[in-house]
Amino acid sequence: MTAINAMVYREAKIRATNLVFIFWDVFYPLGYMLVFGVGVNAALGSPLVGEGVDYNAFFLASVLGMASFGIASNTSWSFFLDRDNGIFFEMLTYPLSRSAYMLGKVLFTLLVSLVQTLITVALATVLFHIHLRWDRMPLLLSVMIVGTAGWFFLYAIFALSTRRNDIFNTVTSILYFVLLFASNLFYPLEPLPKWFRAAALANPITWQIDCLRWATIGVGNAQVVAMESIAFIVFAAASFLYAARCLQRQQ
Amino acid sequence: MTCALEVHNIVKTFGPVRAVDGLSFAVARGTIFGLLGPNGAGKSTTLKILTTLSRPTSGTASVLGFDVVKRPLDVRQRIVSIIQETAVDLLLSVRDNLLTFARFHQVDTRTAQRRAAQVMECFRFTAEAERKVQDLSGGFRRRVQVAKAFMVETPVLFLDEFSTGMDPLLKREVMALLRNEAHRGRTIVLTTQILSEAEELCQDILIIDHGRQVARGDLSALKLLAKEVYEVSMTFDQVPESIESELQTVPTLRARVENNTLEVAFKAPDGQVLEVVTALARNRRVLRLEVNGASLEDVFLELTQEEVKS
Numbered sequence: 001m002t003a004i005n006a007m008v009y010r011e012a013k014i015r016a017t018n019l020v021f022i023f024w025d026v027f028y029p030l031g032y033m034l035v036f037g038v039g040v041n042a043a044l045g046s047p048l049v050g051e052g053v054d055y056n057a058f059f060l061a062s063v064l065g066m067a068s069f070g071i072a073s074n075t076s077w078s079f080f081l082d083r084d085n086g087i088f089f090e091m092l093t094y095p096l097s098r099s100a101y102m103l104g105k106v107l108f109t110l111l112v113s114l115v116q117t118l119i120t121v122a123l124a125t126v127l128f129h130i131h132l133r134w135d136r137m138p139l140l141l142s143v144m145i146v147g148t149a150g151w152f153f154l155y156a157i158f159a160l161s162t163r164r165n166d167i168f169n170t171v172t173s174i175l176y177f178v179l180l181f182a183s184n185l186f187y188p189l190e191p192l193p194k195w196f197r198a199a200a201l202a203n204p205i206t207w208q209i210d211c212l213r214w215a216t217i218g219v220g221n222a223q224v225v226a227m228e229s230i231a232f233i234v235f236a237a238a239s240f241l242y243a244a245r246c247l248q249r250q251q
Numbered sequence: 252m253t254c255a256l257e258v259h260n261i262v263k264t265f266g267p268v269r270a271v272d273g274l275s276f277a278v279a280r281g282t283i284f285g286l287l288g289p290n291g292a293g294k295s296t297t298l299k300i301l302t303t304l305s306r307p308t309s310g311t312a313s314v315l316g317f318d319v320v321k322r323p324l325d326v327r328q329r330i331v332s333i334i335q336e337t338a339v340d341l342l343l344s345v346r347d348n349l350l351t352f353a354r355f356h357q358v359d360t361r362t363a364q365r366r367a368a369q370v371m372e373c374f375r376f377t378a379e380a381e382r383k384v385q386d387l388s389g390g391f392r393r394r395v396q397v398a399k400a401f402m403v404e405t406p407v408l409f410l411d412e413f414s415t416g417m418d419p420l421l422k423r424e425v426m427a428l429l430r431n432e433a434h435r436g437r438t439i440v441l442t443t444q445i446l447s448e449a450e451e452l453c454q455d456i457l458i459i460d461h462g463r464q465v466a467r468g469d470l471s472a473l474k475l476l477a478k479e480v481y482e483v484s485m486t487f488d489q490v491p492e493s494i495e496s497e498l499q500t501v502p503t504l505r506a507r508v509e510n511n512t513l514e515v516a517f518k519a520p521d522g523q524v525l526e527v528v529t530a531l532a533r534n535r536r537v538l539r540l541e542v543n544g545a546s547l548e549d550v551f552l553e554l555t556q557e558e559v560k561s
Binding site: 002003005006007009010013014017018081085086087088089090092093094095096097 | 302303304323324327328330331332333334336337338339340341342343344347351352354355356357396
């Protein structure tokens, strides 16, 4: 546990003493919420087709999902930072196991994610007067924890498998574009073409957003959400196992 | 008492390449052990195995009795490894680099801060304590990296080319620190290409080439391996034009002419060294002449060149 604490402390020191990271980790997804809240909500009017809620309420889960996805992407880039600084291999000789190295990084990411969740939820309530399901707050936090961990492990696979920063950045940009847009993050799926819906339903972002929407504003089918939760947990576990394997292979 | 390091017949292959090829050695506690060899000899690979970064293809290695493959965490708790490449947290300050490192080794905060102050003074970067390492020069970054080794008291310290980027003065100070650590019982394993460093520091030296042992022993034992090797330094008023062709008749290990001074190491049977020197000096004005026995560099060159020939 001491080794994991040291790892979390190190990650926190690096990110908390650099303003750029604080912006990307905490404030960037909030920008989406403010822009969409003012612009898109007014343009679309309410209630949103098929959902019975306005766009602000619909989009709250999306902001949380983007925060989860974005923070995981930002912090998994730290594998590259460690490698470019040369310290990656030296750290593997520190008194910590390779899994502690990975767990330390993911724990720190989860802490940032939880802070982000609390800020987003508070702003959504105060600025947009969204009626939250406070009784489902523990579920919301659980979804953010499992979701962020899952995305972090997925990104870690790419960060540990490729040695080049430019390839990693390209992969993450493509993932960001494809996964976020081919999902229910920006729009409800019902009015969309059948092939698009099929692609979106196979996308783990959709699973996470459905869970988040159910946990924040109560929209969604409980059975579907339960199935998607299980699917996401399996996805996160598989990503973890593969990322751990990639880390073990480093020498 | 167990040795600090025990290596039995380790082999490490990368595809068809045998980077380490059946290496065996043991290192006593509290010694400064030098692992020497030319580029690609297998030094860093051996160090990577001993520091648990890499697994041997076959053979066993242990640090303070802990097998590097079966008990890697126990090994890591007892070592500090300063790798060849500069390795620092660029986005942290100098002080935070030291404190973070100490935290990994479970040094309590107060002790860590006291040691950080001492180490920064010793390595002469107290004025830069709060600056981020990314704003410092390459040499500075290397100093921060090496300084970390003195933040903790692990019994074994691995240093891969530790003096890279250090000015001569600081290098001497770090060497004195390393000797002091060894006196206190710490085992220090270093690799270096700068043989004068090994000559000054190491009590026990292993020379490897192509992943195999070429020679082993303390400095005097190694010098015996090259007992017919001499180093001659000769300063002329003017370097003779024919010197290069004349040297071709001598079995030289290395030769260099700089500022009218010829420095040559050669192999000659006992008693014949004066003949070589006389031949080189004949009919010339020699301002200074120095004849020495073999240095570690000569031993190293002779042994590794023999290896190449064989």
